[in-house]
Amino acid sequence: MISKSKICLILTSLLAVLAAVGIIYSFKFISIGTQGHQIDKFIKHAGYYQLKQIESQSEDGSFTATLNWVKGKREKELRSSPVVKDLRVTFKVDANDECQFKITDLNDSRFHLPENEPYPFTKQRYANKQKEFNLFETEISQVGQKFFFELRRKSTQEIIFSTKDFPLYFTDKYIEVTTQMKDSMIFGLGDRRTDFILKSGKYSLWTRDAADVDNGTPGKEIYGFHPMYLKRDIANNQFQVTLFRNYYGMQVDYEQNSHLTYKVIGGNIDFKFFIGDSNPETSIKLYHNYINGWILHPFWSSGFHQCRWGYKNSDMLMDVWNNYNKYGIPFDSLWTDIDYMYKYQDFTIDFERFNITQMQQIYNLQFCKQTNKIIIFFFNAFIVRSDPKGVHWSSIVDVGIALDSDAAEKGLDMNVFIQSAKTNQSLVGKVWPGQTYYPDFNHPNSTEFWYDGLKNLSSYGISQDGIWIDMNEFSNFVAGEIVPSQSLIEKIKYFLAIDQPTLPFNPLGLERIDHKTLSLDSKHYSGPQGILFNSSNGHVPTQYDFHNLNGFGEGIATYKAAQKLGKKLTFILSRSTAVGSGKYVQHWNGDGYSNWEYMKLSIPSIMNFNMYGIPFNGDDICGLMHDATAEVCARWQQLGSLYPFSRNHNNNDASSQEPYVFKDHPYVLSSTIKTLNVRYQLLKFYYHLFVKGNGLGTIFRPLFWSYPSDDKAYVYETQFMIGDYLMAAPVVKPGNVIKQSTNSCVYIPKGGLFYNFYDFTEFKEGEHCYEVPFDSTLPLYIKSGKIVHIQDKQKVLRSRFLDNTFTLMIALDENNFASGSMLTIDDYNSDENIISNCVDNQNCVVDLFAQGKLSENNMFQINLKIEQETEKTTFQTILIDKLVVIGIKTNDKTYYKTIDLSENPLIINRNNLQFDVQFQL
Template identity: 85%
Template sequence: MINKSKICYILTSLLAVLAAVGIIYSFKFISIGIQGHQIDKFVKHAGYYQLNQIESQSEDGSFTAILSWVKGKKEKELNSSPVVKDLRVTFKVDANDECQFKITDLSNSRFHLPENEPYPFTKQRFSKKQQEFNLFETEISQVGQKFYFELRRKSTKEIIFSTKNFPIYFTDKYIEVTTQMKDSMIFGLGDRRTDFLLKSGKYSLWTRDAADIDNGTPGKEIYGFHPMYLRRDIVNNQFQVTLFRNYYGMQVDYEQNSHLTYKVIGGNIDFKFFISDSNPENSIKLYHNYINGWILHPFWSSGFHQCRWGYKNSDMLMDVWNNYNKYEIPFDSLWTDIDYMYKYQDFTIDFERFNITQMQQIYNLSDPNGVHWSSIVDVGIALDSDAAEKGLEMNVFIQSAKTNQSLIGKVWPGKTYFPDFNHPNSTEFWYDGLKNLSSYGISQDGIWIDMNEFSNFVPGELVPSESLVEKIKSFFAIDQPALPFNPLGIYFSNQNSIFKIQLNNQINMFQLIYEGLQRIDHKTLSLDSKHYSGYDQGILYNSSNGYIPTQYDFHNLNGFGEGIATYKAAQKLGKKLTFILSRSTAVGSGRYVQHWNGDGYSTWEYMKLSIPSIMNFNMYGIPFNGDDICGLMGDATAEVCARWQQLGSLYPFSRNHNNNDAPSQEPYVFKDHPYVLSSTIKTLNVRYQLLKFYYHLFVKANGLGTIFRPLFWSFSNDDNAYTYETQFMVGDYLMAAPVVQPGNAIKQSTHSCVYIPKGESFYNFYDYTEYKEGEHCYEVPFDSVLPLYIKSGKIVHIQDKQKVLRSRFLDNTFTLMIVLDENNYSSGSMLTIDDYNRDENIISNCIQNYNCVIDLFAQGKLNENNLFQVELRIQQEKQNTTYQIILIDKLIVIGAKANGKSYQKTINLNTNPWIIDRNDLQFNFSFQI
């Protein structure tokens, strides 16, 4: 509970002290509007919205209506955020499984994002748009009554969204809307590091540079902005997705099996609903279609990556490269963090420390040992750099409302400007910078855009002429615009918390620190800073009424805008399939970038929570995602690093990344614990065996749906499956049960378990042992591979005939692992292309025409004389498939059922491999039981 009198007492005392020592000579203390408090007085006595009239109704169930505010008898006006008195409600049926509920001011003049590219928008899909075919039904209050809206699933009457018995507040800078949440579990509402099943709590949504774990306390969100959730109706086991299409900062108060409340600092009430069935993947695909899908990454980026902030010169890069080659550790890319830059300035290389000849040797892909160069580009542009000079000429930087000049912040190179990615010149400016990096004889194959929340080492901005009094006034006036609510929360963390003053008279800097008070512009830009406001040339937004968009409007879109600019620049630089690793993302970012989970610590908890984070980003539409293997910060122990390497071997994006201040954690540095190196090599060999299988899942999905999934995704009827959050599925084929807790250091082993869902059976990937439903426990040595299982009834194609250290050396020859179910049947799919390394080959055959996928069907039966016969059929998924030559030179049949027993058989076809080069092929083979 916030003690307001305590705050006032402390602040009054503080100002009195400052006045007493002569720092402040006069200060008229009337009231201090601390973020998060003004709204409390308003809602205590606030009135309500009444349904005034129905404007229109359509046969498909769509309608519009007018609401009017009925003022409460003791209502206290919010001076900084007056109530919007009249509103328009719109309910629109977009398809029989997709609809939109929206509340705006009557003229729809408030800042909102358009419903077209690059933002999510409704696609025209075949749908019988009559009310009788809708999967949903609605109910609203009667004219003259207090307004409410309810959306239900027609078949089960489950409530999907309902404001009945909950208030709606719509003021200029504070909106509140609540929905019922009975008999449900939800997943999402990110970006945050927490369990996959969302627990009761208060969750902020505001992009931040932070490495927090979120326990339901406000202000613990991290880099991205994804106000969507997947909801499961527990009673009927049905799924749907709700997106709150509002990009302003917000806090979501969630009480399990009760309600969910949005508290937002601007915009409109705008919800999109995607309603499917008992398969969560179907709802997610509807959502991904709306947010414009996700892009395919180049094949090489599926390989393993090594990175560190702390490779301070090219000699250190050479040492890492040589050691990886010496120990035969598979990897495809060696990254450079900010170390490689000249004075940390973007688009530069410090040639005194980084010898270009050495770098050209490492990144020479014509050399069998050569790897891809991936490097970081921060968003802050150093004031004394060539890029800053060009940016000022092009007028592309965000403008300060205080100075009417380019806003100045502070990041790694010191004082910096920040590009305004809404400015029409910003894309060309960004392209020119990235092109400069390609002029040194090496090329960025992977582009890493970081600090793009935007992260700033000072709150708001640096204003050299601002007096100390103005700094104090600015702090307690909150930010401009003054906000009645702080979505980052305000609270007393303990009884002894105090305010502290930090003064530096030489530079006239002032900073107020309080443990329970976090400014909303903490480590980012001033909210009143200005963006481009042209009428028709804005990259992200065009002002139709002269409105000048600010960071207040754009903050959660910063990373989104930079992602688009980087994507366009990469394409202009000739990259066909782009690999752009972005820390900050928003709804729809997957159309342009990939992602990793950001900064974390080298602990068991952070390793464990990487799994739900990757699952979340698969839901958010950025499935090529991973975590810093072994952790970025802190001292990674040998055991943590070994287990993390095992887990990370099946991350979609797999990279070991370390911090400048932490000890080295490359797999070969743990000399006293050789199991780290041996385990890493073994588990990465498995990754490379599966690399083309893994990649084919991305190609087959065609930009919609998930790849790295929770266990319940495939077994939604099994309530137990929801409790095993560290097990995960790769597609619908493989299940992993990583070890994410410490073991016995003496025995160098960990007691671990795997859960097999009800009615299912899985087979160990390595020794083909069958596991039926229930929990199975075993010892997993530290020197081990990731516990991995194949689902019964699936065909998985692998490449296990040679040890490959680079993805580009994988050939077109495969082993089929045919895992038969109880009926001796299995199915799978694979690609028909023979060269995954040429982007043009993938694009022309797999993306543009989507015609490079074949389906495999195997049926086995026991014939006379105990001869088990298998028929394998090949069938194209679409017409006119392009067939390049694929070879099958080994078969591993697992789970052949005969005489009440299960059998395995390996058949080598080396001398006469099967050739897949056309449609409707059939292969037959048999073996003796």
């Protein structure tokens, strides 16, 4: 193969000759043209669709109609993407608060994904749908007129979606549809690092291996594909969710308070609408129900995690493990990145660098003395960690399969790799191990292939507790593929980016669409047994169709493999996700830099993924790339202590950033220990929010979620809520390095009342500013009227050693009332116990109600009621050995009182319990 340096020498001479004859200009023209802006010439004089016929109408408001194309007088034919001249429009009422608007060709023959699992599909929620009960109404143009569709909220006449006064184009490889967007703000619209309230800009939706910050320039989206948005009607303070159910690459042009335009390179026009109310959670839960909800993670994964690309051998792992134990830093999992693999090959361990005995000591699995073999039952509940210091092993699995590996040989035998259209053999790309194949997760053999690979890791005497699937966009270090027989001319064309895919429109702007991924013409399995798509109609799916589903498919295969390996509650961390991935995987925000901007933007990213239905989500604490400063790392550890998924992760080329390495800045270690101790105090409370959600709704929320009518609450994007209970105001800006402190502020929304989580100081509505030392915990507040259960009697290094005894923090409101909930199980470490009592149709939640009353002689009484959440609630014994009553008001003063019940704890083991506790103020 000719090196790029040699190609450069050839090009220097070649380009000089080309320039002399004027051909260099043509090369530039070809390069720009193939970026895909030919559509502009077509649109300039294009015609329009008129409503041809109303085919059917139903009593619930549903209808079907046909459209036909009226050609513009000066319209120029778009040869690369001809107009689809006859279309069918379908509007379907799915429930009184849910509906679908769809435009297809007359035979509905274009490639689209089915409306059944594993994809989102409509659930039957109402037996009878009556038009008068719909929250929405529709309007369309008259027969013979230019077609438009409008969907309005019936109660306020708010326009939810309207194509009126905007063009509509439906060609083979380019679709454009626009909706009005007046007096509104939107949130979401893809996996990107940007502010939570979306600003005007051009936003790409195309899964990419990148670490960009998105400023509204095309080509800045990162790993996932989530074409949904939450919309707030500002005037009426109403919320709704819109999903564009199209998985092709697209660009969305958004102009605040004006319009939003989808520009898509295939498929159909297919919108799902979820009509909520003044609580944003309402429409989000409707959306989550449609996308099949999200799965519950095992309890141990709620603990803290340490990871690095750069733990090059088991001695380094031992050093990290020993230091965490030495300094008393709580953590539950020590990760290995690609370093642990033999030549970076999947499903292997390099035993020359990673001593299996050392790894077994770190991960502390019980040995069987009779056979001197490790006992691996593959059931989390039965894996025994013999040393209290033992942690869980989580490790990476990349998607690229090295050509010279055992896995590649097996994959070729099973015919599971994506096929090249150029060679008619398995497509060859390049990732960490060198040249690689890529599994086709549509192939019926792919799940078994993936299971066999993961099972092979277990045969070495150590089993993954957490599975980390990375590079699954699919990432490729070359554009498209490696073609062994490529000619010199083809190599030159590739070098000049002349041979990129020719499209009428490129949703990535100036970046070639196959940059760092696979050739778009590469082929997937096309038979009736396809896992992701049944090709019984003869369509051969390509990467053009499937690109945004790559990570989704791998997630499903990994989930099925993990279940087959016996894991009851799965923890699968996937970088690339799509609509519906939360049913199978968890997520982190991917690669980022060790700076204030990336730290700050981690917050809206996690909020977005809560909306997208993957609430167990986090960011690389202290940042992945570049050297983290002590101040950044300390503040990030504080913030990350309340990420749903909390992991410090570092890059191979950056300096170490474990909390104990900052010897000249001891506040990093001190702050980390203090703030992680808070996390572990709250760990069972945090986990109970996931269990209580039962696969629907958000956990890590924006401030306005609890105060949607306060316009100012939308401005404070870095404050966040944990459920509707706790509010955090992390420090995300540099402070005074001399004073080692930062002046920071918290905003209490209108009508809000909060108490400092640590000293119970009262905070009323308005902005409050204060100094936050570098050596500090995360500024945290408990909302009045809420009961939070914590475990503050002990400091533990592992989640499995948290006991069955709780403290109730009762933050009274102005009526001396507070409520909350907690789980009724006594063993969070047994997946089987959680599943049999808490998951799906099982219930293990009790509701707590506390009513305070001030009597004579400054005696205060708390009446605590325990009520099961449903008739199916099961009870195991849990204990309450302390009450902290906050917000007691008398004589114009506010008090708190701690009541020690350790000698006579409250026992919760059945329904309808009441406890009366009195104390002197």
